[in-house]
Amino acid sequence: MNKYKFYECNVHSYPDGTSSVSEITDFAKHLGYSGIVITTHSNNKRADIDMDYEEDELNIYRGIEIVTDSPSKLHGLVGKYRNKVDIISVHGGSEKINRAAVENPNIDYLAHPITPRDSGLNHVLAKAASTNNVAIDFNLDLITKGRGGKRVHSLLHFKNNLNLARKFNVPLILTSNSFSIYDMRAPLEMIALAKLFGMTRDEAMDALSNTPLRMLEKNNKSSFIFEGVEIIN
Template sequence: MGNTRFYDFNVHTVPDGKDTVKDVMAFAKHLGFGGFAITNHSNVEESYPEGSMQDGIDVYKAVEIVVSNPSKLNGLVGKYRKNVDVVAVHGGNEEINRAAVETPAVDILAHPQTSKNGGINHVLAKSASHNNVAIEFNLDSIIKGRGGKRVHTLSFFSKNLELARKYNVPTILTSNAFNCFDLRAPEEMIALSKLFGMGREEAITSLSDIPESIITKNRNSGIVQEGVEIVNEEIVSSDGE
């Protein structure tokens, strides 16, 4: 795949996940990633590690906003937008899904599927396209799902993919990893995406061009933070602060 850089934009580290940023960085690099986003949940105390760059792998500070009332979403998006590189919203509720795709400051709708359907319909797909909100396909739902649950996930993903194609909605493949061993190599993620009908080029774009476009958009709007680096296993800002 040449010089393509791959990114996983749904990774959880301590205290939301089990492993440290440094451990995940090392393992993600080993798997062939060019970077990843730490999308710890907003309802986890002290859950926002800083981003970093080391040995050719970029780590972006992000958040996965968890909210039960869609009326509170705009306030939370405003709270985090200027402090993180990537804003994702934990969906799975039809009202939350709608609020997320109607909010231009949101980058990713994560876990859109509900217990009854894929969580995306024609109206929401149009809004996601208009506001450039990427729809996530979290592959852990396939890997960890069993029996009927996996069948339903594949069906939901297939329907969401059809809508994304029809309305030109950006799509993103993620691992939703909570430890190093939840991560999957880019080629494995591309192979898994075939199970719900995603073509190879679509999958590559969802792991490379789309994540890069999110960072480029936010950088151009002045959102993306200054880089930081790990020094003596402590994360400090690149200007020494």
């Protein structure tokens, strides 16, 4: 485990969530993360995040989760934010938005792909995600917060998406989708939860470490100075 550096890529601070950035970063260090992405929803009018802080044990990055029901607006928002943030995700959940997300190589991962009818992925979308190197997110809050039949259905959808990702070699990412420090989970807890829908230990570890790191290295934001120091505007 020591050779791995773990990254939590979808944590919402105030005003999206209830915890401050400083509370989140302190807790992330306690949980054993090497880096954390503070993610803001694009439709939040109070999206300016106060990031006036310094950390010497944790790399802190900025993410945007694009929320729209229009594929054309989605692509426009990607262009708007690509050079401003470290990680771009898309809040999926409809067939047209899921498709638009996996077809855009400037998007890092598709979050919340499950639709009201199905798992949100099929062979065509999985192949597009692989071609464009768009990761598929497994947001574990559906397990930690889900109850009864809802949790069962989430596990089944996750299993379907995992099988498609394996078949087409789609990158995987695990997130907590937390809106409070009380929603956050340690890396070993995340790995244990991922096993419930069939992820192997190696797959889960990769989804928390290598996949996020490859995203960050690909984007290679100039705001990153060196380990532990970052400027985010």
